Amino acid sequence: MNLERRRDTVLVRLSGEMDHYSAGGIRRELDDVLRDVTIRKMILDMRDMTFMDSSGIGVILGRYRILHQRQGKMAVMNMNPQVEKVFNLSGMSKIIETM
Amino acid sequence: MQSRNQMTLEFLSLPENESFARVAVSAFAVQLDPTLDILADIKTAVSEAVTNAIVHGYGDRVGMVVIRTALDETGLMRIAVEDRGKGIEDIDQAMQPFFTTQPEKERSGMGFSVMQTFMDDVRVESAPGKGTVVYMEKRIRQDRHE
Numbered sequence: 001m002n003l004e005r006r007r008d009t010v011l012v013r014l015s016g017e018m019d020h021y022s023a024g025g026i027r028r029e030l031d032d033v034l035r036d037v038t039i040r041k042m043i044l045d046m047r048d049m050t051f052m053d054s055s056g057i058g059v060i061l062g063r064y065r066i067l068h069q070r071q072g073k074m075a076v077m078n079m080n081p082q083v084e085k086v087f088n089l090s091g092m093s094k095i096i097e098t099m
Numbered sequence: 100m101q102s103r104n105q106m107t108l109e110f111l112s113l114p115e116n117e118s119f120a121r122v123a124v125s126a127f128a129v130q131l132d133p134t135l136d137i138l139a140d141i142k143t144a145v146s147e148a149v150t151n152a153i154v155h156g157y158g159d160r161v162g163m164v165v166i167r168t169a170l171d172e173t174g175l176m177r178i179a180v181e182d183r184g185k186g187i188e189d190i191d192q193a194m195q196p197f198f199t200t201q202p203e204k205e206r207s208g209m210g211f212s213v214m215q216t217f218m219d220d221v222r223v224e225s226a227p228g229k230g231t232v233v234y235m236e237k238r239i240r241q242d243r244h245e
Contacts (some may be wrong), residue, residue: 086143
């Protein structure tokens with residue numbers, strides 16, 4: 001996990017696969033980042049994410065809720081076709097910006 | 100329907116096996132020359148079914164997950180993912196989009212929706228205490244007559 005901070009925005013570069021097995025670890029790392037309540041926007045750069053199933057949706061939605069509670073926002077970018085198909089099926093594109 | 104080829108995979112219901120299982124099943128489909136999209140669809144659907152067996156079928160226990168798959172002469176792939184876990188009380192409810200018995204664990208309840216969207220057909224056989232079998236099929240190519 002690669003982090004870049006710019007004012008109240010953090011850019012997180014995820015890598016590998018996001019499935020049930022890896023979800024717990026990714027969730028913990030993202031929650032660690034979000035402990036800093038001055039972060040108002042989280043952008044997930046998925047260019048190195050090779051696979052995601054619905055477990056990944058749970059992780060993204062959970063982090064979105066945390067941000068939403070502090071009037072924050074979430075965005076994703078650089079999804080590969082497989083990841084994007086799962087993301088779109090979930091309807092998250094209505095609440096999470098695709099950059 | 101004649102099987103041109105078939106394969107059975109049996110493994111412990113450990114999360115670390117999810118990746119291997121979905122890759123193995125999609126690798127088996129390669130011989131029918133699928134597009135990358137179709138391969139990704141199969142991989143994702145199998146990942147959902149296997150995850151369900153591990154998370155819901157067996158829960159805190161560990162058991163065996165069995166995946167049987169067959170390819171027929173017409174280019175159809177059939178997959179059955181079976182566990183001998185706790186079984187599903189209400190299959191219709193379980194298959195509703197966003198329904199989950201574990202919201203506190205941030206499970207999205209989208210597993211069956213993904214399977215139904217990515218595969219051509221999904222059928223579930225299950226009963227409490229009797230385990231679960233998820234049958235899925237996908238047409239990988241159209242049979243061409245010369």
